[in-house]
Amino acid sequence: MSWYQLPATVPWLTIAVLLPLAGxxxxxxxxxxxxxxxxxxxxxxTVFTLVLVGLLLGGFQQGTAGLQxxxxxxxxxxxxxxxxxxxxxxxxxLLGLNALLFLLALAVTDPKMPRFKxxxxxxxxxxxxxxxxxxxxxxxxxxxxxxxxLVPLYxxxxxxxxxxxxxxxxxxxxxxxxxxxxMLVAILALAALNxxxxxxxxxxxxxxxxxxxxxxxxxxxxxxxIQVLLFLGFAVAFAVKMPLFPVHTWxxxxxxxxxxxxxxxxxxxxxxxxxxxxxxxxxxxxxDGTRSAGPYLAGLAVTGILYGALMALVQSDLKRLVAYASMxxxxxxxxxxxxxxxxxxxxALIQMINHGVIIAALFLTVAMIERRAGTRDxxxxxxxxxxxxxxxxxxxxxxxxxxGLPGLNGFVGEFLIMLGAWSRFLPLAVGAGLGVILAAWYxxxxxxxxxxxxxxxxxxxxxARWTEAGVLAPLLALMVVLGVxxxxxxxxxxxxxxxxxxx
Amino acid sequence: xxxxSAVHIDYQTVLPELVVTGTIVVVLLLxxxxxxxxxxxxxxxxxxxxxxxLIASIPLWGQHRSAFADxxxxxxxxxxxxxxxxxxxxLTVLISPRYLRCVxxxxxxxxxxxxxxxxxxxxxxxxxxxxxxxxxxxxxxxALYVLCSFSRLQEHSQESGLKYLLLGGFATGFLLYGMxxxxxxxxxxxxxxxxxxxxxSPGTNVLLLLGIGFLSVGLAFKASAAPFHMWTPDVxxxxxxxxxxxxSVATKAAAFAAVGRIFVxxxxxxxxxxxxxxxxxxxxxxxxxxxxxxxxxxxxRLLAYSGIAHAGFIFLGILPGTTDGLAASLxxxxxxxxxxxxxxxxxxxxxxxxxxxxxxxYWTGLFYRRxxxxxxxxxFMLSLAGIPPTVGFFAKLFVxxxxxxxxxxxxxxxxxxxxxxxxxxxxxxxxxxxxxPEGAPVEREGVGLPMTVVVxxxxxxxxxxxxxxxxxxxxxxxxxx
Numbered sequence: 008m009s010w011y012q013l014p015a016t017v018p019w020l021t022i023a024v025l026l027p028l029a030g031x032x033x034x035x036x037x038x039x040x041x042x043x044x045x046x047x048x049x050x051x052x053t054v055f056t057l058v059l060v061g062l063l064l065g066g067f068q069q070g071t072a073g074l075q076x077x078x079x080x081x082x083x084x085x086x087x088x089x090x091x092x093x094x095x096x097x098x099x100x101l102l103g104l105n106a107l108l109f110l111l112a113l114a115v116t117d118p119k120m121p122r123f124k125x126x127x128x129x130x131x132x133x134x135x136x137x138x139x140x141x142x143x144x145x146x147x148x149x150x151x152x153x154x155x156x157l158v159p160l161y162x163x164x165x166x167x168x169x170x171x172x173x174x175x176x177x178x179x180x181x182x183x184x185x186x187x188x189x190m191l192v193a194i195l196a197l198a199a200l201n202x203x204x205x206x207x208x209x210x211x212x213x214x215x216x217x218x219x220x221x222x223x224x225x226x227x228x229x230x231x232x233i234q235v236l237l238f239l240g241f242a243v244a245f246a247v248k249m250p251l252f253p254v255h256t257w258x259x260x261x262x263x264x265x266x267x268x269x270x271x272x273x274x275x276x277x278x279x280x281x282x283x284x285x286x287x288x289x290x291x292x293x294x295d296g297t298r299s300a301g302p303y304l305a306g307l308a309v310t311g312i313l314y315g316a317l318m319a320l321v322q323s324d325l326k327r328l329v330a331y332a333s334m335x336x337x338x339x340x341x342x343x344x345x346x347x348x349x350x351x352x353x354x355a356l357i358q359m360i361n362h363g364v365i366i367a368a369l370f371l372t373v374a375m376i377e378r379r380a381g382t383r384d385x386x387x388x389x390x391x392x393x394x395x396x397x398x399x400x401x402x403x404x405x406x407x408x409x410x411g412l413p414g415l416n417g418f419v420g421e422f423l424i425m426l427g428a429w430s431r432f433l434p435l436a437v438g439a440g441l442g443v444i445l446a447a448w449y450x451x452x453x454x455x456x457x458x459x460x461x462x463x464x465x466x467x468x469x470x471a472r473w474t475e476a477g478v479l480a481p482l483l484a485l486m487v488v489l490g491v492x493x494x495x496x497x498x499x500x501x502x503x504x505x506x507x508x509x510x
Numbered sequence: 511x512x513x514x515s516a517v518h519i520d521y522q523t524v525l526p527e528l529v530v531t532g533t534i535v536v537v538l539l540l541x542x543x544x545x546x547x548x549x550x551x552x553x554x555x556x557x558x559x560x561x562x563x564l565i566a567s568i569p570l571w572g573q574h575r576s577a578f579a580d581x582x583x584x585x586x587x588x589x590x591x592x593x594x595x596x597x598x599x600x601l602t603v604l605i606s607p608r609y610l611r612c613v614x615x616x617x618x619x620x621x622x623x624x625x626x627x628x629x630x631x632x633x634x635x636x637x638x639x640x641x642x643x644x645x646x647x648x649x650x651x652x653a654l655y656v657l658c659s660f661s662r663l664q665e666h667s668q669e670s671g672l673k674y675l676l677l678g679g680f681a682t683g684f685l686l687y688g689m690x691x692x693x694x695x696x697x698x699x700x701x702x703x704x705x706x707x708x709x710x711s712p713g714t715n716v717l718l719l720l721g722i723g724f725l726s727v728g729l730a731f732k733a734s735a736a737p738f739h740m741w742t743p744d745v746x747x748x749x750x751x752x753x754x755x756x757x758s759v760a761t762k763a764a765a766f767a768a769v770g771r772i773f774v775x776x777x778x779x780x781x782x783x784x785x786x787x788x789x790x791x792x793x794x795x796x797x798x799x800x801x802x803x804x805x806x807x808x809x810x811r812l813l814a815y816s817g818i819a820h821a822g823f824i825f826l827g828i829l830p831g832t833t834d835g836l837a838a839s840l841x842x843x844x845x846x847x848x849x850x851x852x853x854x855x856x857x858x859x860x861x862x863x864x865x866x867x868x869x870x871x872y873w874t875g876l877f878y879r880r881x882x883x884x885x886x887x888x889x890f891m892l893s894l895a896g897i898p899p900t901v902g903f904f905a906k907l908f909v910x911x912x913x914x915x916x917x918x919x920x921x922x923x924x925x926x927x928x929x930x931x932x933x934x935x936x937x938x939x940x941x942x943x944x945x946x947p948e949g950a951p952v953e954r955e956g957v958g959l960p961m962t963v964v965v966x967x968x969x970x971x972x973x974x975x976x977x978x979x980x981x982x983x984x985x986x987x988x989x990x991x
Contacts, residue, residue: 081979082979083979083982084979084983085979085982085983085986086908086911086982088979121946147907150898151898151899151903152898154897154898154903155897155898155899157897158892158897161937162940162944165941165944166944173941177934177937180933180937181930181933181934184930184933185930188926188929188930191907191910191926192910192914192922192926195910195911195914196914199914199915
C-alpha cells in the first residue's frame, strides 16, 4: 500500500540527484559577494530536494520487497555497465535523512564564513553524490558516486576545517580511498565470476543478486570460499567508512577538524553510507560469505561499542566526546547488521536513522555551547542550566535519546538490535548491553558537568535563540515521534529486510 | 635498379601523412615571405593543414587497407591515433603563438618542427613494418630534439635537447639492433611476415626473443617507461613548456601505438615470453613514477614522473595480450591525452607571463588569482589521480577490468597501491591552490581566448569522456585489426 500513486514515467531519482547539482550550478553563477542570496539558494535547493524525497516517501509502495522508482538504461554496454537507479526499504528512509540533514547543515552555515560561495557549492555537490550512493544499483555507478563523495568532503575539511585540518583531511582520504580500491577489485572480480557462470558480463545489482557466486580458492594454502573473499573486499571499504574498530582511527581527527555543517553530514550521514553498503551489497550479494565472516565483524562491532564508550568517558573536549559516542553507537548498527536476522537488521536500519538524528543534534548543540562559552571543554563548563534553562532542556532531550531512554528513538533501535543479537550471539549481546550502561555514564556525566551544579564563574551564557530552536526542532520531533510510534518503520521496510535476511 | 611498378601505392592510406608533410613545406616557404609580426598566420596555416589531415583520417575508419607492400596500414587503429594525435597537435598550435611571443621564441621553424613531429607520430601509428616504425620514430625524435633546445639562449633548454638527443640516440641504437635481430630470426621486416613466421614455428627462438627485447627497450624509452625513464624529468623541465605539453602527450601515444601493433597484433602467441619483461616495465613505471613524484616541488618534474607512472598504467592493458586489453590501453591513452595536455597547458598559460610558474610555491592561492585555471587544474589533477566521475577513473577501471578478466593479479595490486600513493601528490597541488596566499592578492588577468578555449576543451573532455559510452566503443573497434 502507499498513500498515493506517483506517475511512473517521471525519472524521480535522477531528478533527486540532479536537483542539488542544478542548485550548485546556480550558486556557481552567483557573485561571491551576494552572500545572503547564495545562502537562500542553497537552503532552497535542499528544501526542494527534501520535498521531492518526501513525495517519494509517500508514494513508496509499502510491504513490497522489490525496487521502486526503477530507472534502467544501458550505459557502457561493452562492459555490461548500466545506469540503474532504484529505491527499496533499505535506502528509502536514508534518502529522507540525507535530504533533511543537508537542509539543516545549510541552514546553520554562517554566511559570513570565508569563501562561503565555494562552501555551499561543495555541500550541494556532496548532496548529489550521497543521494547517488543511496539510489545507484549498478555496482560501477555506485562506485562512481561513492568515490565522488570524497573530493567535496576532503576539500570541506581541508579548506574550512579547524586545527590540524589538512592532516585530518588527508588521513580520511587515504584511509577511504585505499579501502575503496579493495571494493573496486571485488566488484570487478564479482562481475567476472558472474560472467563465467552466466555468460553475460553485468554490473547490475539486481541481476547479480539472483546468481550468488559459489566455489572456493586457495589463498596461501588455505581453502577460502570465494564469497568470503569478495565479502571482505566490500567489507573493508564499508568498515572504514562506517567506521568499525580497528579502522576507525581517522574518525576523531576528521570529526574534530570538520566545520559544523560538514560535521552534521559526516557524522549523521556518511557513516550510514558504510552501514548501507553492508546491507545493500554484503548481505545481499554474499549471504554465505556473511554467514562465515559476519560473526567476526559482529565481534569487531561490539569491540567498537565498548572502545568508543570507554574513550568517550575520558574525553573532556565535548566534540571528541560526541565523536567517540558516535563510534560507539555505530557499533550497535554493525552488530545488528551481522545478526542477519529480521530483528537485528531492522533494528540496525532504524538505528541508522536514529543515529543520524541524534548525532546531528548532539554536534549542533555542542557547537552552540562552543559559540556561547568560547570553549567546549567539559571541565570548564558548569551550571549552564541556570543561565539557559530552555537550552538545557533541549540538550537534555538529545542526551537522553543518545543514551537510549525508552520513549525516545534511541531505545527502539538498540532494543531490536539486542533482541536480534540475543538469539544469534549471546555473549556479544551482553557486551553490547555493557555499552548501553557506559553510554548512560558518559552522557549523564556530560550533562551534569556542563549544565548542573553551581556556576563556577560569572560568564554570560545566552538562552537558546528561536533560529537555533528551529533548527533543532525537526530533530527533536523525530526523536519523540520515532520513539513513541516505532512501528512505522518496520512496516515500511519489513518486506525488504525479510528478503535480505532470507537469502 | 629496383622495379617499383609492382609496389602498390595506396594514396588514401597515406593521405593524412601526405597532407601534414605538404603543410610542412608550405609553412617553411611561407616563413620566407611572412613578416615577423605576422607569424601567427603560420599557426593558422598549420591548423588548417592539420584539420584537413584529420578529416582525411576519418574515411580510414573501419577499413583494412595497406600500402607500400604491407609497410603501412590504413585501418581503424591508425585512424584512432591519427585523430588523437592531430587533435593534440591542433590544440598545441592554437596556444603556441601567444606563448612563443611571450618568451621571445616566435620563429617560423617552430611550426614546421611541430608538424614534422606530428607526421612522424602518425607514421609510427600506421607503421606495419620495422622499417616504417623506425622512420616514424626518427622523424618524430629529430624534430623533438630540436624543439627541446628551441630556446637557444637558455642553458636549461640546451641541456634538455642535448640530453634527449644523446639518450635518444642510444635508445635508437637498441631499437635498430633489435630490428636487425628480428629480421635475422624471421627473415621478414613486415609485421605480417613476422606474425606468419611466429605462428608457423612455435618453438623458442632466442634470436627473435633478444630482438623483441631490444625493440621494447627502444619503444619503452620513447614512452618514457621505467627503467628507461631517466631522461624524462630533465628534458620536460628544460624544454620550453609548450614543447613539453606537446611531447608528453603525443610521443607517448605514438609509442604505444607501435607497442600495440607489435605485441598485441603481431606477437600474441609469444605472450608467455614477453609477459614478464613488459609486466616488469609496467610495475616499475607505476612504482617509480608515483613514489618519486611525491618528492617533487617542481610541477613540470612532478608531471614528468606522473607521466612515467601513467605509461605503466597504459602498459597494464597490453599485458593480457588481447585486443580487449589493448582497447583499454587505447582508452587510457585518449584519457591521458585530455587530462595531461590540459594540466601542462595550464602550466604553459602561467609560464607565458615569464613567471616561475613551474615551482609549486608559485601555485599557492592560485584559486584567488586565476580561478579558471585553478578550477580546470583541479579537474585535471582529480582525473590524473583517477577519482570518479572524471575520465581518469574510467581509464583505470577499464585497464583493471582487463587485468581481472585475464587473472593478472600482481600487476593489478601494484596498480591499485600506486594509485593510492599518487593521490598524495595530485591532491597536494589542489591543496596548495586553495591555501590562502600571504601578502596582497595579485591582480587577476586573462590568458587569451585560444588558451581559454583549449584548456576549457581539455577540461570538458576530461569530465565527460568517461561518461559517454561511445568512446570506449571506438577504442574497442580500433583494435579490430
